[in-house]
Amino acid sequence: MDLGELAPVGRCSGSHEVAVDVEKLVVARGNDDREKMAGMYLVWEELTVMLPNIGKKVPTRRLLDGLNGFAEPGRIMAIMGPSGCGKSTLLDSLAGRLPGNVITTGQVLLNGRKRTTLARGPIAYVTQENVLLGTLTVKETITYSAKLRLPSNMSKEEINDIVEATIAEMGLQDCEDRLIGNWHLRGVSGGEKKRLCIALETLTGPYVLILDEPTSGLDTASAFFIVRALRNIAQDGRAVIASIHQPSSEVFALFDDLYVLSGGQNVYFGEAEKAVEFFAEAGFPCPKKRNPSDHFLRCVNSDFDTVNATLIGSRTIPYEMQLSSDPLNDMTTSKIKAMLIEKYEQSKYAERAKAKIRDILLIEGLQIQTKVGSQAAWWQQLCTLTERSFLNMIRDLGYYGVRIFFYMFLAICAGTIFFDLGTSYSSIIARASCDALLGGMMTFLSIGGLPSFIEELKVFHRERLSGHYGVAVYVLSNFLSSTPFLLAMAIGPGSIMYPLVKLRPGFSHFAYLLLDLLCSLAVVEGCMMIVASLVPNFLMGIMIGAGILGITIISSGFYCLLPELPKLIWRYPISYILFGAYAFQGALKNEFIGLEFDPLLPGGPKLKGNDILRNLFGIPLDHSKWLDLSAVFVIFIMYRAIFFIILKLKEIAAPLFQKLNAIRILQQLNDQSRLTKMSSFPSK
């Protein structure tokens, strides 16, 4: 099948309408200054990434070893190599997204300046994983992303034009109104998801676009569409770098440059079409009918058998025969790799690359437009984010929908079990049980929303890395969008139980019950957010979350009276920092104070609610129920603040710790190498 004949993507269609749209897109993005766009070069010099193993028996491992290279605007580069050779590590280091356990030396420069400080603006990174909100449609996703980042003074029509043009550019018209889908909802295809991820990153026109395996898991046609769309993006004046696994010859032909890695070392860097020439010169000619990219991979892969077959051309000689006849039959994979690396180092291609890097670094007057992140005002970001989050919460039934239904259902069950309690002697314990049941079940079922929240948090992290909005805006928007659901969860069950159980009559008692439920739910939400921000793994998160909620319920004073809780840990500080004790005490005070109950034996004096609280439940009456409610409210604010601080600290402290750790480890490595008279690591 000739892939070029398949449905076109964006400008490739040659459709006048689409071409005009894309022009609009370029103008609307503010990137009509092509000369400026043409000036963004990414250069990496002596880039080394190490996985230190200080003090352990395993030696320090070099994941990347002194790599040099550059990416030019207007060109698309493929990074190829066998699995585990360091493709993702290279892309992560170019985008400034390396994890904290590795250290980097060498430098990455964008137009001659250090990349790190600018990573969130000019460089966009499309990771291997598609991190999207599955409840939104393709168009909604792009529209919200545009509203979050494009200047606030842009009209609705202008934003819509950009969204339409981006959809056309990535060939997403057919699926623009379909939901993306998640684990329980079948949505758009893998290729469409990947194109959407690329669309989101190109929306504001980054200068360098980095993609980690944009075609993995896709069929040949989908892979072709994506790479062709990327080529169009590159031709708009951007530098595009993509790692790729075994591309078809049609896909490979779309790349301008090729960077072949093996074991973290550079085997070839240069024009993609010249690679065949280099491998032939190095002694590994590509057989005529073979896909060149397959051939390169076979040469650098641990496939001795295949390489030998390659060496003797298209003749298919059995492996046993080669062993006796082929002079190179004693070559091991590492020898082949070492040979290729040496040949490349001495080749004209390496010379050209070095000369080009020198030229790029010498070009004067290359200015970087740093204002490439979000240009929307904070209030616009807040409104957009709140709206998007609300829509996600409505559509994702696992977030609140199922919980609201269960709360109502359980409220009906509890309401009928404790129906018309009255003020008999037996109603004393029943009232307390009813309050504990309501509070306990609401607290515990909140764990159900954790998976949806973890999903949303992943999107937050992706968007934060691209500088979409601030942490404060996110925390506030989450609070605003969840408030209607928290209200529904408090008012729904509260309103069902109140008349059924016939709790204390009077508006103030009813209002207190609802407020107590609302604040308790808000605290539990905050608690779940803290868990999600610290443990971004579903299973672990649910287990830890359930544990904390269980402790909250135990320390609330119902199952073991507050004065009887062991003082160390349980009473101080747990019952004070977890909200359960305040919420339960407030609810009981609301129920009992001022009420009189029948005595155990007929004819005895009435039992006063205040005495019951003090003597039976061990609740001190030195402060009012409203103070208990205020304490729950303060804990709710405190938990949200902790959530904010964790997100902020993770962003600020992580790079700082990474830097300090790198300095310390480099120092230790240098000391070690001095002791063992090994060559030292560069201190850059």
Ligand SMILES: Nc1ncnc2c1ncn2[C@@H]1O[C@H](COP(=O)(O)OP(=O)(O)OP(=O)(O)O)[C@@H](O)[C@H]1O
């Ligand atoms: N942060 C890290 N900690 C420990 N090991 C790492 C880390 N990052 C990368 N590695 C190791 O470095 C090697 C290269 O990993 P990388 O993901 O870059 O390979 P890759 O070429 O992208 O592989 P694939 O094509 O299979 O995705 C692997 O052996 C990997 O286990």
